[in-house]
Amino acid sequence: MxxxxxxxxxxxxxxxxxxxxxxxxxxxxxxxxxxxxxxxxxxxxxxxxxxxxxxxxGAQQRLLHALWVCTSYPDARIWNNRTAALAGSARSTPGLGIAAALAMSEATIYGGHPYVSSIDFFIRARADEEQGGALDSFVEAELAGGRIYGYGRPIACIDERLPWVLGIASELGLDGGPHLRIALEVERLLLARSPRLRMNYAALMSALCADLGFSKTEMHHFQLPVFLAGMPPCFIEGAERTPGTVFPLSCAHIAYEGPAPRRWPTPTHTPQP
Incomplete structure (x- = not known):
C-alpha cells in the first residue's frame, strides 16, 4: 500500500x-x-x-567456495582491481577503496550484470524446456532480441577457470544438473555460429547456482563478493608505492585532438609594478 x-x-x-x-x-x-x-x-x-x-x-558449500576462489585474481590491471590499487596509491582507506572497487564490479558487460542475465536466461530456458519447447528455438528467439550473456569473452575466447570449476563440480557430484546441461548445449549451438562464443565464467557459475536453486535476485547478491579476495592485495601494493605512481599516464598516451601547439604572443610592453 x-x-x-x-x-x-x-x-x-x-x-x-x-x-x-x-x-x-x-x-x-x-x-x-x-x-x-x-x-x-x-x-x-x-x-x-x-x-x-x-x-x-557439505558438497554444495565446497562448490560455492570454489566459485569465489577460482576468480579471485590479484591483478591490478583488471578494471575493478585497478580502482582498489589507485585508492591505495591515493592513500585512501581500505573500506573506501574496496567499496569503490566492488561498485565498479557491477559492470554491464564484464561484471555483475552478466551473472544476473545469465541465470535468468537459464531459468527461463529450463522452464520453456519443461513446457515442451526446443532449446535451439529458444536460443534463436533470444538472439533475435539481443545477446545471450555468459558466452564470449572480450580478451580471450577460452576461459581458463572453466575446466577447474567443472572438475570440482564433477568431484563433488554436482555436474549433472539440468541448467548446466542447458549451458553446455547452448555453447554447442553458439559455437556453430562463431568460434569465439565459448562459455565464460558467468554462464558456468550461473548454471551451477541455478542447479542449487538460486533465483535471479539471489544470484545478484551471491556474486557480489566474487572478485573481492583479489582486491586487498592490489590495494596494499598500491599503498606501498610512492603516491601517484600506480598506472601514471604520460602525455604521449593521451589522444589529444584539440588545437595544435602554438606560441604565446610576446608582450609589447613591460607591465608596470
Missing amino acids: NGPQALVDGADRLVTRMGQAFVGTRAVFRGHDLHAELRHLDWMTLYVLGITGRLYE
Whole structure:
C-alpha cells in the first residue's frame, strides 16, 4: 500500500523476517540464534543463508567456495582491481577503496550484470524446456532480441577457470544438473555460429547456482563478493608505492585532438609594478 498510511504503519517500528539484535542478550539471524545455533557455521554458509534462507553445507558449500576462489585474481590491471590499487596509491582507506572497487564490479558487460542475465536466461530456458519447447528455438528467439550473456569473452575466447570449476563440480557430484546441461548445449549451438562464443565464467557459475536453486535476485547478491579476495592485495601494493605512481599516464598516451601547439604572443610592453 502506498500513501500516508504506509508511512504511519512503518513509524516507530521495523517489521522484519530477517533478524534482530537484542543488544546485551542475543542476536537472531533468519530465525536462528546467531550465537547459540550458528556460531560454528562456515562464513560462506552464513552469507548464503542470509541471501536465500537456506543452509548449503557439505558438497554444495565446497562448490560455492570454489566459485569465489577460482576468480579471485590479484591483478591490478583488471578494471575493478585497478580502482582498489589507485585508492591505495591515493592513500585512501581500505573500506573506501574496496567499496569503490566492488561498485565498479557491477559492470554491464564484464561484471555483475552478466551473472544476473545469465541465470535468468537459464531459468527461463529450463522452464520453456519443461513446457515442451526446443532449446535451439529458444536460443534463436533470444538472439533475435539481443545477446545471450555468459558466452564470449572480450580478451580471450577460452576461459581458463572453466575446466577447474567443472572438475570440482564433477568431484563433488554436482555436474549433472539440468541448467548446466542447458549451458553446455547452448555453447554447442553458439559455437556453430562463431568460434569465439565459448562459455565464460558467468554462464558456468550461473548454471551451477541455478542447479542449487538460486533465483535471479539471489544470484545478484551471491556474486557480489566474487572478485573481492583479489582486491586487498592490489590495494596494499598500491599503498606501498610512492603516491601517484600506480598506472601514471604520460602525455604521449593521451589522444589529444584539440588545437595544435602554438606560441604565446610576446608582450609589447613591460607591465608596470
